[in-house]
Each structure stands twice: as C-alpha cells, then as structure tokens.
Amino acid sequence: MKPLKKTLRAVVAAALLSAFLFLSVSASAARLPVGLNGASGKWSDFDQSVYDLVTDHDHVTAKSFVWPSGGTILVLEPASNTRYLINRYKDLTIPAGLVVDFYRYSEVYDSYAMQAHYDTTDGAPYTISNYTTNLGAPATHDRNRGTAWRTFTPNVPAGSYSHSFSDVDPSAWYYDAVMTVTEGGVFNGYDDGTFGPDDPVTRAQVQIILNRLHNHNYYDFTDNTPADRGFAAVVLANGLSYGEHVYPTMYESSLLLRETDYVPGIMMVLKTFDPERGDYVDGLVPGSDPNMAFIWVMRCIYDNWLASAGKNISYRYTIEDFPDAAAIHQWSSETVSLMRETIHKGSSIRNSEIPDSSELYILRAWNLGMFTGVDSAGRFDPYATLTRAQLCQVLYQMGWTYFGCLDYNSITTSGWPTKK
Numbered sequence: 001m002k003p004l005k006k007t008l009r010a011v012v013a014a015a016l017l018s019a020f021l022f023l024s025v026s027a028s029a030a031r032l033p034v035g036l037n038g039a040s041g042k043w044s045d046f047d048q049s050v051y052d053l054v055t056d057h058d059h060v061t062a063k064s065f066v067w068p069s070g071g072t073i074l075v076l077e078p079a080s081n082t083r084y085l086i087n088r089y090k091d092l093t094i095p096a097g098l099v100v101d102f103y104r105y106s107e108v109y110d111s112y113a114m115q116a117h118y119d120t121t122d123g124a125p126y127t128i129s130n131y132t133t134n135l136g137a138p139a140t141h142d143r144n145r146g147t148a149w150r151t152f153t154p155n156v157p158a159g160s161y162s163h164s165f166s167d168v169d170p171s172a173w174y175y176d177a178v179m180t181v182t183e184g185g186v187f188n189g190y191d192d193g194t195f196g197p198d199d200p201v202t203r204a205q206v207q208i209i210l211n212r213l214h215n216h217n218y219y220d221f222t223d224n225t226p227a228d229r230g231f232a233a234v235v236l237a238n239g240l241s242y243g244e245h246v247y248p249t250m251y252e253s254s255l256l257l258r259e260t261d262y263v264p265g266i267m268m269v270l271k272t273f274d275p276e277r278g279d280y281v282d283g284l285v286p287g288s289d290p291n292m293a294f295i296w297v298m299r300c301i302y303d304n305w306l307a308s309a310g311k312n313i314s315y316r317y318t319i320e321d322f323p324d325a326a327a328i329h330q331w332s333s334e335t336v337s338l339m340r341e342t343i344h345k346g347s348s349i350r351n352s353e354i355p356d357s358s359e360l361y362i363l364r365a366w367n368l369g370m371f372t373g374v375d376s377a378g379r380f381d382p383y384a385t386l387t388r389a390q391l392c393q394v395l396y397q398m399g400w401t402y403f404g405c406l407d408y409n410s411i412t413t414s415g416w417p418t419k420k
Contacts, residue, residue: 035101035117036072043105043112048074051101061092070097077104093127096120149299150408152307152399154369158183165195172197174389177396184402186212187392197389200226206391207342210239215404229374230331230382231338232391233365234358237265238343239406240300240368263315265364266305300408304368307399311369314378319359324379331382332358370398 036050048054052071059065060075075089094100102115120126157176161183168178174197181187182195186209189195204221211219319325332355339354340347349357362380365371371394374381395401 035103035114036074036099037101037103037112038114040111040113043107043110046103046105046112048076057089061089067095067098069095072099073101075100075102077102078106089128091127093125094118094120096123096125148303148306150303150405152304152405153401154307154311154397154399156180156399156401158401163189165189165193167194168197172389174393177392178389180401181392181395184405186395186401186403187388195388197387197392199388200385201232201388201391203227203231203342205388206232206235209391209395210235212403213400213406214239215407215409226385228331228382229371229380229384229386230328230335230358230362231342232386232394233371233380233382234339234361235343236370236394237361237364237368240304240364241298263317263363263367265360265367266301300406301364301368304398308369311397313367313369315367316363319363322380323377324381328359328362328380328382329355332356332362368398370394 037046050072051074053068054074054076055065056075057077060073089102098118098120100118100120102117103112104115105112116128118126118128158180161179163179163182165178165182168175172178178187178195178197182189203223203225206227207221207223208219211217316322319328322328335358336351336354339358340349340351344354344357362371362382366380371380373379374384400406
C-alpha cells in the first residue's frame with residue numbers, strides 16, 4: 001500500500017472513541033448488508049434471543065468447536081478488545097445451512113455495530129478471506145457507501161431546458177452539459193444568444209463559477225487570461241476544501257480506506273492504531289490492520305467521493321503515475337506566483353510548498369473523476385487550454401449543475417453539518 005504524502009494534525013481522542021464502534025466490514029456470502037440486529041444501535045436494545053447459539057472469537061475459532069447443522073449464530077465481541085476485527089477470522093469456514101452474524105458492542109457507550117453477516121442457507125459453505133478480496137467495483141456496493149450530506153448526480157441532464165443557444169446543437173457531445181449547467185445558473189451564455197462552446201474559458205470565469213457553486217455573489221475577478229486544465233483543476237479541487245471537517249463513522253472510514261487504498265487528495269488525516277504505544281497515531285503504522293484506521297475528511301470531499309461511484313476511476317497516488325508527470329511538475333513550478341495570488345492569498349504556505357499543493361489538488365481532481373485524460377495514454381496535459389464546453393462537461397460529470405450546490409455553510413448548525 002502507498003502511504004499518504006502528508007497528514008494534518010490529529011483529531012481529538014474522544015471523537016475517535018465514540019466513532020470506533022461503527023466499523024463494519026460487511027462481506028457476505030449472500031451479499032446481505034445487515035445482520036439480524038441491523039447495522040448498529042443501542043446495546044441495551046440488542047436482542048440475543050433471535051439466535052440459536054451465542055459464542056465469541058475464542059470459541060468459534062477453536063479446533064474443538066462444533067458447528068451446528070443449521071440455525072442462527074451470533075459471534076459477539078466487546079469493542080474494547082481491539083484484537084477482534086473480521087480479519088482475525090480469516091480462513092474460518094462457515095458450513096452450509098447457517099446464518100452467522102459478527103457484532104461488536106460497548107456497554108460504556110451503550111452501542112453495538114455489525115462486523116459481518118454471512119448466510120450459507122443456499123447450501124454452499126463460505127470461507128472468510130481478508131476483506132480486500134471480498135470487494136467488487138465501487139458501483140456494486142453503493143448502498144453501503146455511507147451517508148451523503150449533499151447528493152450529487154453526475155451526468156444527469158435537467159428535466160427540461162427553458163432556453164436555447166444558437167450555436168449549441170442538440171447533437172453536439174456537450175449539449176446536455178452546457179444546457180444543464182446553464183439551466184442551473186452556474187454558467188451563462190452571451191447577450192447575443194450564443195454560448196461560445198469553443199471559446200477558451202478565462203481564469204476569472206473559473207473563479208466566478210466556483211463562487212456560484214458556493215452560493216457566493218462576489219465576482220470581482222479580472223484575470224481574462226485563458227485558463228488551462230491545470231489552473232481549473234487546482235482551483236476547483238481547492239474549492240472542495242471549504243466547510244466543515246467531519247469525522248466519518250468508522251464504517252465510512254473503512255470504505256474510503258479499502259476502496260481508495262489511501263489515495264491522496266481525498267482523505268485529510270489518516271490515523272492507525274500502534275499496538276506498541278497502545279494509541280492511535282498519525283499516518284500508517286507499518287504492518288497495521290487497515291480496519292484499525294480512522295480518518296478525518298472534509299464532508300464536501302466525502303460527498304463527492306460518494307458520487308464518484310460508477311465512474312471507473314483508476315486512482316493515481318503520485319504525479320509520477322501520470323504519463324506526462326514531467327509536464328505537470330513543470331507547470332506546478334511555473335505557476336507558484338499565480339497560485340499564491342489565486343488560492344493561497346494571505347496564507348502562511350511557503351513558495352517552496354506551493355508546487356506540492358497544486359499537484360495534490362490535481363490528484364484530487366483526477367481521483368474524484370473531475371478530470372480525465374486527454375488521450376488514450378491518460379495524459380493530464382496541464383497546459384491545454386480549457387474551452388467553455390469542456391468546463392461545462394467537468395461540472396456536469398461532477399453533478400455540480402445548480403447555483404449553490406457546494407454551499408455547506410447553509411447546512412451547518414453549531415459547527416456541525418446537519419443532513420439535507
């Protein structure tokens with residue numbers, strides 16, 4: 001696995017402990033998402049009576065353990081015992097004819113959470129393997145990807161269009177993208193009734209559009225230099241960093257970890273359990289169990305990652321993963337002054353750190369499906385001029401199609417987002 005290039009400061013331990021219970025790895029022989037007591041709840045409400053047999057790790061993994069010929073089994077472990085995660089049952093074979101649930105609980109927090117649910121009543125036994133071998137493509141388990149605070153719908157056209165442009169043909173590849181984002185008030189056409197799909201978009205226009213996405217009406221941008229792909233990617237990806245830092249549940253964290261393999265640009269903080277210290281530490285502890293990791297992420301970034309399911313993104317972990325890495329390095333070095341003025345104004349970031357920052361934003365833009373390659377080789381081409389139609393397509397494939405769709409301040413109460 002590839003480690004994160006950088007991490008931020010540690011999150012508070014109390015939040016970590018309260019979130020710890022929500023880890024659940026739901027690899028299921030029958031592909032059922034929850035056990036007989038649901039995904040989670042109050043421990044005081046947990047109903048053990050629905051099971052024919054209640055046991056624990058030490059008993060079910062013992063050589064002397066005899067599986068019943070049928071019925072329901074509960075394997076129960078206290079959350080305070082950090083040894084017991086579903087990976088610890090690797091190679092355990094569940095015979096045919098059973099329903100087996102793995103749960104963890106905490107009497108202190110009056111909480112429980114499912115680890116896994118297996119149903120072999122179809123007549124086929126099931127051997128638990130490492131969790132990484134039980135995952136399909138992200139699109140195959142969307143229902144388990146966590147909860148969005150804002151829902152984005154990539155590549156979905158508006159129901160109808162109340163306007164038209166004389167130079168936007170319905171048969172053009174960009175038709176729905178242009179019409180949908182202009183219908184939503186994100187992009188505007190010209191006064192003469194045209195849109196200018198092949199006109200280069202300017203740096204000022206990129207910033208204006210980002211402001212509209214954030215529900216801002218401040219448009220005092222004057223740089224009419226044509227924007228290249230590098231500029232647009234960095235500015236738009238940086239725009240996802242505004243708003244609340246949130247603590248995904250351990251379950252949501254495990255989804256990010258196992259699907260992205262610590263991809264940079266999405267996770268903000270990675271913490272793993274160091275058994276020698278008996279505590280969580282920043283970064284990835286060598287040889288540690290990824291299930292024991294905890295992350296801190298921007299809710300806006302997490303929601304956009306949720307929306308990226310089905311895009312078949314091939315994650316890139318460093319700029320060296322791009323075939324035109326040298327060009328990206330050169331671009332990021334040449335645009336230090338521009339990026340300081342554009343996204344780092346007033347920041348304490350050093351000039352020497354700005355190229356790395358720009359490259360991290362480019363990785364984020366790629367790994368969320370904001371930008372794709374310009375050719376079959378997958379080159380990013382940061383110097384390529386971006387047209388108005390191409391920028392509409394970027395917005396359309398992210399689901400950023402209406403004014404204020406990235407405004408997280410309007411759904412914040414007392415410093416924490418509220419569901420919408």
